[in-house]
Amino acid sequence: xxxxxxxxxxxxxxxxxxxxxxxxxxxxxxxxxxxxxxxxxxxxxxxxxxxxxxxxxxxxxxxxxxxxxxxxxxxxxxxxxxxxxxxxxxxxxxxxxxxxxxxxxxxxxxxxxxxxxxxxxxxxxxxxxxxxxxxxxxxxxxxxxxxxxxxxxxxxxxxxxxxxxxxxxxxxxx
Numbered sequence: 001x002x003x004x005x006x007x008x009x010x011x012x013x014x015x016x017x018x019x020x021x022x023x024x025x026x027x028x029x030x031x032x033x034x035x036x037x038x039x040x041x042x043x044x045x046x047x048x049x050x051x052x053x054x055x056x057x058x059x060x061x062x063x064x065x066x067x068x069x070x071x072x073x074x075x076x077x078x079x080x081x082x083x084x085x086x087x088x089x090x091x092x093x094x095x096x097x098x099x100x101x102x103x104x105x106x107x108x109x110x111x112x113x114x115x116x117x118x119x120x121x122x123x124x125x126x127x128x129x130x131x132x133x134x135x136x137x138x139x140x141x142x143x144x145x146x147x148x149x150x151x152x153x154x155x156x157x158x159x160x161x162x163x164x165x166x167x168x169x170x171x172x173x174x
Contacts, residue, residue, distance in 0.1 A: 009046070009140040013055070016048045019152035020072060027106060028053075028072045031079065034112040035068065038121065041136035048145045053152075056082065059132045061141045067128045068121070071103070074152055078103045079112065081124050088123065091116045 017025045035057055036042070042057040045066060052073050058066035069080040081087060084094060084102035093116055094102035104117065111117060125131065 009142050012142050013046055013140065016046070016053050017072065020053075020074065021153055024072060024074065024077065027077045027109065028070060030109055031070050031077055031106055031112060035070065036138065038112075039068070039125075039132055041134040041138060042132045043136075043139045043141060046140070046142045046144075048142075048149070050146045050149055054080075057132070058082075059128075059130045059136075061139070061143070063143070065130050067124055067132065074150075077106045079106055079117070081120065083128060084120075084124055087120060087127070089120065093117065093120065 017028055020028065032055060036044075039057050041059075043059065043061050045056040045058070045061050045063060047054045047056070047063075052071045054069050054071045056063060056066035056069040058068075066082050069082055071078045071080055080101055080103045081094065082101055085096075085098065085100050087094065087102065089102075093104050095104065096102045104111070104120075106112065112121075
């Protein structure tokens with residue numbers, strides 16, 4: 001799907017979210033709304049990848065500079081701290097064991113408003129390689145659309161045991 005003048009990035013993102021179950025899409029839209037309010041001036045970079053829809057937030061359209069991302073999977077939405085491996089986490093909220101990225105599965109609509117998550121985000125912003133300039137105009141950039149994708153609805157996305165699969169790896173930005 002090519003980017004065309006009649007299809008704005010906002011419309012493309014809306015169409016990507018529409019592929020998910022209504023409750024998952026609503027959770028993703030709520031998380032995106034909260035991040036947009038919390039991160040004025042951020043450039044949003046969108047990757048409609050094989051495994052997930054990933055929307056990164058950073059100071060530019062370079063994936064390597066992104067600080068956060070929202071990843072939308074068939075069953076859940078996660079907040080990724082893309083430079084989060086060394087963040088202090090006294091409440092044990094961050095998941096992952098890699099050398100760079102950590103994440104939190106957003107299990108409830110107001111999760112991003114929880115004080116512990118807000119604190120983690122503030123620390124991540126202060127320690128980012130390059131900060132987001134709040135005076136910069138917000139931009140939405142569609143970076144990649146994978147031709148082949150896993151199903152976005154859960155009816156065919158079950159593990160062999162019949163249970164929902166949990167995230168194993170962060171979706172790649174870039």
